[in-house]
Amino acid sequence: MARYTGPKTKISRKFGEPIFGSSKALQKKNYPPGQHGRGRRRKQSEYALQLAEKQKAKYTYGVLERQFSNIFEKASRRSGITGEILLQLLEARLDNTVYRLGIAPTRRAARQLVGHKHITVNGEIVNIPSYTLKENDLIGVREKSKSLEAITDSLASNAKRFSWLEWDSTNMVGKFLNAPNRDEIPENIKEQLIVELYSK
Numbered sequence: 665m666a667r668y669t670g671p672k673t674k675i676s677r678k679f680g681e682p683i684f685g686s687s688k689a690l691q692k693k694n695y696p697p698g699q700h701g702r703g704r705r706r707k708q709s710e711y712a713l714q715l716a717e718k719q720k721a722k723y724t725y726g727v728l729e730r731q732f733s734n735i736f737e738k739a740s741r742r743s744g745i746t747g748e749i750l751l752q753l754l755e756a757r758l759d760n761t762v763y764r765l766g767i768a769p770t771r772r773a774a775r776q777l778v779g780h781k782h783i784t785v786n787g788e789i790v791n792i793p794s795y796t797l798k799e800n801d802l803i804g805v806r807e808k809s810k811s812l813e814a815i816t817d818s819l820a821s822n823a824k825r826f827s828w829l830e831w832d833s834t835n836m837v838g839k840f841l842n843a844p845n846r847d848e849i850p851e852n853i854k855e856q857l858i859v860e861l862y863s864k
Contacts, residue, residue, distance in 0.1 A: 766822025
């Protein structure tokens with residue numbers, strides 16, 4: 665299972681961004697974790713910046729090293745801008761799309777819903793979080809799971825809508841219209857640094 669189970673706020677403080685959702689600790693301590701976090705002023709090398717960007721992308725999308733390098737390899741084989749295709753492939757993951765549709769409040773919760781067979785793709789139950797969606801795929805909540813409190817609460821509090829996704833609240837079905845353009849993806853990731861790191 666590709667998931668990080670360590671302290672979440674520590675990772676958010678390391679990158680200075682709310683990677684796992686908003687956190688009070690990040691607002692109070694807006695400096696890196698550790699004994700020397702406050703006094704750290706050392707200039708980072710080019711490699712350190714590239715590595716940090718890759719780590720940030722991995723933590724954001726909940727992907728471990730081997731899976732991430734496989735996705736990068738797939739992106740580099742396609743024609744187009746490799747960094748943009750990499751983010752499009754990450755966005756097209758089933759767990760990420762369940763989170764984007766608002767069915768789950770976090771990517772980690774979305775991963776759990778998929779794993780526990782609450783989610784369907786084109787009417788069939790899919791329990792693989794890394795499943796890659798294609799254009800016009802329909803993502804729905806299984807009939808038995810529509811009354812789950814976790815799902816209804818998440819949908820009620822979700823106000824975000826994304827241009828590459830459609831949501832039918834009556835039937836609890838979403839549609840993956842197409843792969844998003846880079847300017848539509850809200851994540852603060854400098855994908856060019858990741859491409860440079862892998863091309864060494």
